[in-house]
Amino acid sequence: MPRDLVLVVVPPNSNTVITGRLLTVTRPEEHSDWSDFLCLGALSLVSSLATNPALEPVYIDGTITPLDDILECITAHADRILAVCLGMLTANYEAGVLIARHAKDTDARITTVAGNDHFSSLPTVCMNASPSLDYGFVGNEVVGPFTDLIGALRAEAPIDPPAFPGLVYRADGLVHTTPTRAEPVFSGYDYTLVDRVFPQTPLYTRQFGHRIAPRIHELLGRTVTAGMPVDIGRGCVKFAADDACSFCSIHPGQLWRNQLTPAQAWAAIEAAWNAGYDYHYLTADELPLTFAQLLTGMAADTPAWWSALSENERPLLVGYGRADGIADPRKTALLTSLGVRQIMIGMDAGAATSLAAMNKPVGGRRRNVLAEAEKLYELNSQAITVARDHGMLIRAGFVVGHIGMTRALLTENLERILALITEGGKHGVFSAIDAEVLSPQPGARDYTYLTTPDAARQAAAKLGLTVADDATLAAVSARWAHQDVVMPEDAMRDYTLALMPEITFDDLAQARATIRSHAKACGVVIGE
Structure with a gap:
């Protein structure tokens, strides 16, 4: 069976799934809820991957999809999963590492790829601390190099790190980073990919209707x-x-x-x-x-x-x-x-x-x-x-x-x-x-x-x-x-x-x- 599934995952905030955190001013219910909207960065990666007919990319948002369901998805489809890719912010980094570790423990042949601002700020520290992360990308100009890397993995081609701008990788016992390269703003979004595995759009819409729509109608008289x-x-x-x-x-x-x-x-x-x-x-x-x-x-x-x-x-x-x-x-x-x-x-x-x-x-x-x-x-x-x-x-x-x-x-x-x-x-x-x-x-x-x-x-x-x-x-x-x-x-x-x-x-x-x-x-x- 070919490995063609690529999961692009937005991890949940760590303090919503990992207990024992101080929450005096960081209670999740007291903060703006990003589950009102999908994650455009993750959708850009999924949309770009979808242009490769040999791949089946999957968008998963852990702010609305339960962590247990994400882990079960990885377990159930491990023999088809080529890569699990994680967008890591400071608030969700620990949960992202948990998902990466689960993927590698389930099937070591799954490649894990990290990115986003937290990882971009601490690439060497994160790679040294988390053996479950195989690769990463630094910066925000990564859609092209990321798509190329996943394509090379699918084709079982040798990975030549200098060919992938922004790539973070291990070699000779050290962590290295390929210099980044400018790329155009991505605009080829395919909104139909949001619900390929999990029905996430209805959850976004429900949250939006509960939190934002009433306030806009109250203040502007507009129905959204x-x-x-x-x-x-x-x-x-x-x-x-x-x-x-x-x-x-x-x-x-x-x-x-x-x-x-x-x-x-x-x-x-x-x-x-x-x-x-x-x-x-x-x-x-x-x-x-x-x-x-x-x-x-x-x-x-x-x-x-x-x-x-x-x-x-x-x-x-x-x-x-x-x-x-x-x-x-x-x-x-x-x-x-x-x-x-x-x-x-x-x-x-x-x-x-x-x-x-x-x-x-x-x-x-x-x-x-x-x-x-x-x-x-x-x-x-x-x-x-x-x-x-x-x-x-x-x-x-x-x-x-x-x-x-x-x-x-x-x-x-x-x-x-x-x-x-x-x-x-x-x-x-x-x-x-x-x-x-x-x-x-x-x-x-x-x-x-x-x-x-x-x-x-x-x-x-x-x-x-x-x-x-x-x-x-x-x-x-x-x-x-x-x-x-x-x-x-x-x-x-x-x-x-x-x-x-x-x-x-x-x-x-x-x-x-x-x-x-x-x-x-x-x-x-x-x-x-």
Whole structure:
């Protein structure tokens, strides 16, 4: 029997399937539920593999398909499975390793392949710690090389690592990585592949109808029935100068901005619309500042199918944006002209020093980072007014904690964040808020601070802030420096201990609770 099955698996969050985790501020039920949408990254790999007639790729989403069913699927079809491929984020890495280990224990001839941001940040650490991982890919430009690797495995051809950009592999007892290579944004999605083995679309639709659809109808009077991520471009203006926000763990790849043409972008939207999806979540990391040229091109050449629909008949679009983009009425008008009616803004903090510590301002080599951070806070408020005037909703995100945070800064942040929520709730602009304690994840500057005392001291000193004593920094660094499993709340607590010595983790947890409680009192929901 040929080995032609390729399982592309989104593992469940580890704290939903592995017991014994600290869950003070990381209870699954308190966080945004990604089971409202399918995983576009996994579907891109499955869709690309489907172009090879010798393969039968299978999309499996562990956020909605029970882990036991996934393991049973591997056991039942082990003699046909060519590869089990896993998208590993920090939150689901441990569950992904569990699935890989089960595959190898069931049939050692199954090849396991890892990828996504957590693995991309720690490829050598993960490969050394997890013998059950055969290969991996780093970065986000992997669709072509991944498809080629699986094709070579199916053909039983020799694997020549340099032929696969981004490939992580073992040789001579060491872990090696082939340099990555730029590739176009993938757009050849086949939505029919989602339900090939497990009936997952009905579960997505049910979640969407329970969580998102009622809120959109309440705030916009629009009826939406099914949501779909749509990829028209990748990148963020902050990536242009390698200047990401301190907590950002995204790997931008060879191109800081990678996008479709306007015609291709409209075709991607039309494909999702024709497949029955009327709520499109544009996955670009930041829209108004980063993709202004693409959006302007789309507005200048709207397709006939779009123009033939009334405003309420068209798919409703949502996306990400910075406050300094939405505060510009011209950019917001451009977005709403294209059907974008909700924008997710990471407002993140209130105090200027805190916004600077999170590296939120745009500018690279700045003349006065604190002045720019204060201006950014003002733009958060201005964005609320502009959004109100243009009929746009804002889903606002706030982060509690940063390197060197003091008790006074925590108090100032609370006061200013609560003021923003009051303003957004009063004007009916905030559709929802997210408020979370800072989570240092591999790939982010904050994780570098956690594992590299010198970097932490330098970052804090630039803003006149302090971190813990040398012994504490060294002890925390030693715990995390070569760790593949990063349990979120454990890392949060150690980050607080080492990098916010004036306050406690309980202080941060209480601040988070205060923000969430205030939002509810203002009529703003949490998460959706």
